[in-house]
Amino acid sequence: MTAEHSLQVENLTLGYKDRVVISELDLPIPPGKITAIVGANACGKSTLLRSMSRLLAPRTGHVLLDGRQVHRMPAKELARTLGLLPQSPIAPEGITVADLVGRGRNPHQRMLSRWSAQDDLAVATALDATHTGDLADRAVDELSGGQRQRVWIAMALAQQTDVLLLDEPTTFLDVSHQVEVLDLLTDLNASRGTTIVMVLHDLNLAARYADHLIALADGTVHAAGPPGDVLTEDCVRAVFGLDSRVIEDPTSGKPLMLPLGRHHVSSTLT
Template sequence: MTTTHSLAAERLSLAYGNRTVIDSLDVTVPPGQVTAIVGANACGKSTLLRSMSRLLAPRTGRVVLDGQEVHRMPAKQLARTLGLLPQSPVAPEGITVADLVGRGRHPHQGVFSRWNADDDAAVAAALEVTATTPLADRAVDELSGGQRQRVWIAMALAQQTDLLLLDEPTTFLDVSHQIEVLDLLTDLNRTRGTTVVMVLHDLNLAARYADHIVALAAGRLHAAGPPEEVLTEDTVRAVFGLDSRIVEDPVSGRPLMLPIGRHHVTAPPEPSPEAAASEAGASPRPAERSPEPADAGSTARH
């Protein structure tokens, strides 16, 4: 694996029909790093990832990989360098886990080449690191949502590309498996130099795991850079329309976003009468005494 591949969008505009989703976007993916793309729903995150993997042709501008426009590269050549896990992949009916993961080896098969020991090793390693080896003989459509997601990630890993694009890889996963997947992708980056680009909804996971964050707002680039520079209260407000407080994550030392909801703002307590009087410089009034009870043995006078 290498960390020298360059991937960038240059003046990129993307649309579905007459609706423009990305407008004149310039984004550079740092090679050998983990990049997280964040932003509100419908801001163009998944659309950008689709174009970077040549699934969506640009209206204007271009996506460039190592100096070549990805939309002009042969599909198999691109697939040997860049892998994609889309947001909602669909498996062929009845296919087993092992067969699906094995399809990640397709870019490495030539016209006359056959399945070999390297393919077996790549599939076995992908199954192992995603904890899906026990599922190898099961049909994919019998699995839970979380199990299927890990199987799709295994297929992407079996492709063994230098760049890996993942659209919401933690979808359908519980908290424990979310952390396992993000740890796995981080290990892949650190040990093999794989450039990872992923769309994430959780800002705090993005700040903890990404070296570089791209924040989109309404189809345009709002900010890009290290988490410490991008994840600010102003950015959260501009991108998500949300008031927040940014503190230091006690685990990672990275920024941690604390959202402020309308029902979670604690008003200061009302001061006691004594405190209010003291603040005003007056002596507090003595507490009024209840009237003494009448002598039970006395007789009322008329």
């Protein structure tokens, strides 16, 4: 469970039809750490994540998991090591939480194999880890946004992968649920050593929770490294085209970005 896997992107070019979204990208993902990918809208964050979990074939280059190309690996074998939570997964109408989380066991099951006690245990452990145990028999449709997101993460946990990719796991959640989800992922990383790679919108939460921050701009890496080195005023200007002040977050010691818009800014700063 705590085996560390190397995940690496080499010379990767991605695109749809004649549009190139990511070009010749090289990107090592530090094993056993939390990595956050940030960048402006449509800069290729989600595309990169989809390709890392082999949902999108590369034009050039490859994604290597422990030195093997993910696009050549058997689908189920890959799904036992690397999990992905897409941006908008679909919950079948009326499905219960336990059933949905149980679907995460698919890569561990064979075509005709029966549900095993081990599957039950994995589901129960995932529910407990995400504090959704008491929701087990509820229908997913009835849950609040925050609860639902925890259930989806529980499903990814039931998959028991050592690497977990998440595409904007906090979107549509209010701030308390955002923090709750990120705390949960941090627990998971601390207790199981799961390598976590997530696309995040909120720069400050990304800087606070990530060990490794990747800023993407125009299909290439603008900067990558510890949040303290990456999240600078120059970086925010280059990546988002936005003037800002970056100060030290008094609660965490991590960088905190304060945007400078055209209004409501003291004249001494502009």
